Amino acid sequence: MITDRPPQSSKARREFEKSDALTKLVTLPDAHDLQASALLLEKALATGDPRSVRVEGASILGLLARTYAITPPRLRVLGTRPRQVWEGGHFELFGDYDFQEKRIRIWMRTAVLGKVTSYRGLLHTLLHEFCHHLDREGFGFLETPHTRGFHARVDDLYHLALATPPERRRPLVWIRMGRAWRIDWSRLRSSPRTAGSSEEKGGS
Ligand SMILES: [Zn+2]
Numbered sequence: 001m002i003t004d005r006p007p008q009s010s011k012a013r014r015e016f017e018k019s020d021a022l023t024k025l026v027t028l029p030d031a032h033d034l035q036a037s038a039l040l041l042e043k044a045l046a047t048g049d050p051r052s053v054r055v056e057g058a059s060i061l062g063l064l065a066r067t068y069a070i071t072p073p074r075l076r077v078l079g080t081r082p083r084q085v086w087e088g089g090h091f092e093l094f095g096d097y098d099f100q101e102k103r104i105r106i107w108m109r110t111a112v113l114g115k116v117t118s119y120r121g122l123l124h125t126l127l128h129e130f131c132h133h134l135d136r137e138g139f140g141f142l143e144t145p146h147t148r149g150f151h152a153r154v155d156d157l158y159h160l161a162l163a164t165p166p167e168r169r170r171p172l173v174w175i176r177m178g179r180a181w182r183i184d185w186s187r188l189r190s191s192p193r194t195a196g197s198s199e200e201k202g203g204s
Contacts, residue, residue, distance in 0.1 A: 001172075004146045005179040012143055019135065020147035025156045029067040031163070037063055038161040041126075042119045045108065050077040053108055057126055061104070064130055064157070070137040073130065074103040083111035094200040095125040097132040097144075104129040120162070125200050127157045148174050148181055 006016050037060045044052035054077040065072035081092040094117075095106040106125050108117050131154045135144035144150070152172055159169050174181040 001151055001183040002146070002177065003148055003151070003174075003181040007143070007145070015141050015143060016145050016147060019139075019141050019145055020149045022139070022149040023152040025153050027067060028156065028160060029063050031160055033063055034060070034157075034161050035163050038123060041123060045116060045119050045122060048108075048116050050079065050108060053077045053122075057106070060126065060161075061130055064134070068134055068138045070134065071102070073097070073133040074101065076103065076105045078105055078107045080109040080114050081107040081111040081117075094121070095129045096200065097129045099136065102133060102137075104133070123161060124154070124158050127161065128154045128200055131157070148172070151183075 003020075004016075007013050037056065041053065041056040041060060044056040054075055057077060058072070058075045061072045061075055081094065083092050092111045093107060095104065097104050104126070106122060106129065108122060109115060110117055131150060132144045134153075135141040135150070155172060173184040175184045
């Protein structure tokens with residue numbers, strides 16, 4: 001996980017700094033409701049049926065939208081992840097969020113083998129994309145940058161949905177990388193990889 005670099009213009013930079021500082025969600029959805037919905041998503045994914053995944057994913061988005069008093073984003077659940085290969089490696093697209101359409105897309109199959117993606121990975125992508133929607137509709141962060149605060153907010157929702165015991169939750173430790181930050185993996189385990197400007201990619 002890597003943050004975006006701070007933007008040049010002062011207006012965008014102010015928004016970036018506000019997002020960076022917002023490292024906790026003051027309001028959280030009802031834990032029981034979120035965890036129950038997440039379990040239904042896990043079951044739907046196990047069936048491999050994208051329509052069921054869409055129904056349960058939309059149910060989670062509906063709960064979150066009610067929590068933050070914003071309109072729910074639309075959701076599309078697609079099959080095999082797009083994959084791009086170039087000389088230096090490859091990446092797969094996990095999900096994205098369209099600003100104009102207010103629409104989240106998530107892909108539920110891996111690019112190479114077409115296997116159903118991991119539940120935790122899919123849940124993380126869904127919550128990550130929701131946080132882009134929340135940034136724009138709830139907090140007024142129109143550029144919705146990937147800041148340390150942004151990733152921390154996703155992390156809050158992710159571990160609440162999984163009912164991670166507090167003692168098993170590791171704090172996000174950031175180390176500087178030029179003008180950006182990246183997670184210190186040596187101190188943090190078991191979190192899916194995400195990066196990209198409103199596109200979530202992973203790869204080598
Ligand atoms: Zn993103």
